[in-house]
Amino acid sequence: MPDINLATATAAEVLGALNNRDISSVELTQAYLSRVDALNGHLNAVITVDHEGALTAAKDADDARHRGEGGILNGVPLLHKDIFCTSGLRTTCASRMLENFTPPYDATVVSKLKAAGAVTLGKTNMDEFAMGSSNETSYFGPAHNPWDLSCVPGGSSGGSAAAVAAGLAPLSTGTDTGGSIRQPASLCGITGLKPTYGRVSRFGIIAFASSLDQAGPMTRTVEDAALMLNAMCGLDPHDSTSADMPVPNFHDALRGDLKGLRIGLPKQYFSELLDVRVANRIQDALKELEAEGATLVDVDLPHTQEGIATYYVIAPAEASANLARYDGVRFGHRCDDPTDLMDLYARSRSEGFGSEVQRRILVGTYALSAGFYDAYFKKAQQVRRIISNDFKQAFDQCDLIAGPSAPGVAFSVGAKSHDPIAMYMEDVYTLSVNLAGLPGLSLPAGLINGLPIGLQLIGRAFDEATLLQAGHRFQLRTDHHRLAPPFGEIS
């Protein structure tokens, strides 16, 4: 192996080594697979490893490079969250319901990253059907945080975050319905971007809440996130909600300084409820952005608190409709010896879904049922518009909004798993962003007692470029994103 430390390597670095012919994709892929094999027993970050498929793809990438061909991520290994359908490769959504499901097609994100030359190493652990903020609802057991193995990595994209933090791959995909990219990125000390709703195709992503779900990159650096977003995004005829909007080159957009950039600070994100240690880290980060030429302004997001209630009506309601497809008939878990059709449906679903998924289906079904629809679902959709308008008004006074990504650092496995409400509060700073369909970026902002915390930047719809530019400037000034957990070095 040439001089690459896989525990901390970025995609840009391995791409440089590949392009210089310092290393082949086969060698690199073999090395990452060895790390997965050696470390995953401690992390449980990966559900399925595809040794054979990865080495075949790596060989193809090397051949393409020799011919002078290959996409923008040619030969770079990555892991996919196990919510993306991968043709011929088991896709479980971390549920018993799909324990043995092998999709007959690729998600658009998967086919786009393949076309860019990325090499799929395997599929990462997650909360079951992406419902959770700790990775503890996974049928395959919790993933562990490489900064402290007794702690959760966050969720739902917890396996993806833990894997990148521990150097099992330089890149991973995640999905974010209420914070599921940004909160685990914060808790694992990596960079995570939730793009604008519609920026990335949802085709082939196992649906949770269709008006909120969005896929994005989970990486060490903003530069890698920009590279990966370039490969992932764009209009897709297979997803009628994917946006027909111009796509800039996000990597080119990293250039330039922050002079004149106005960063809004919502007073609701810095209330006395915020852990003072987190508040201090965020204030330190804001000083760095000011030193780059940005100015800070106060803004108001008065319905931040009601965002939680709004989300926990809309997301379960949409989930209850989306998960109606798991009926034991066409695919997924089927119970043994059903006595009649009702028994087939009810027992297949009750055996196949875990308790958090069942709880959300029940809440969602209730919110949509006759007599309660207006009081819950319609009301939540009205408050959603008010929240969206709050953001629009705030963006009259600023270009980005800043705050914490999560209320605190990683917590111990089991600490919140018996209290759904405490778990739901993990996403208080992130879920309004999904309700408004805006892009959000979590950046490593330092450690508190050896555990990472993230700075969140929120942008205007379809303005990921400004988010990434600010994030990149921040990372040029700081080394928080260069910190790696000691765990990855032990191997």
Added chain:
Amino acid sequence: MSVTASDVAQVALLARLTIPDDRIDEVTDRFTRVLDLVAELQQVDTDGVLPMSNPHDMEQRLRADEVTEVNERDHLQQPAPAVEDGYFLVPKVID
């Protein structure tokens, strides 16, 4: 907002889920706590506010009414638990 165990059982029936008798109290308790959380919505004045179902208020994009896909029925039925002659097999429900 309080719900009873029988309310929860009725919702479970609508959702095609079975809740074992020894878990119904626990499920009802947690269900009630979630409803208490979302009750906060009722404090917001939403008079005259249009419900928002898509964050960009997008309109449904239409395409030309042309055949664009080939028939892949056998391929797409591969994950099914049981099929016969292109049909999904389910237990017999009418004697």
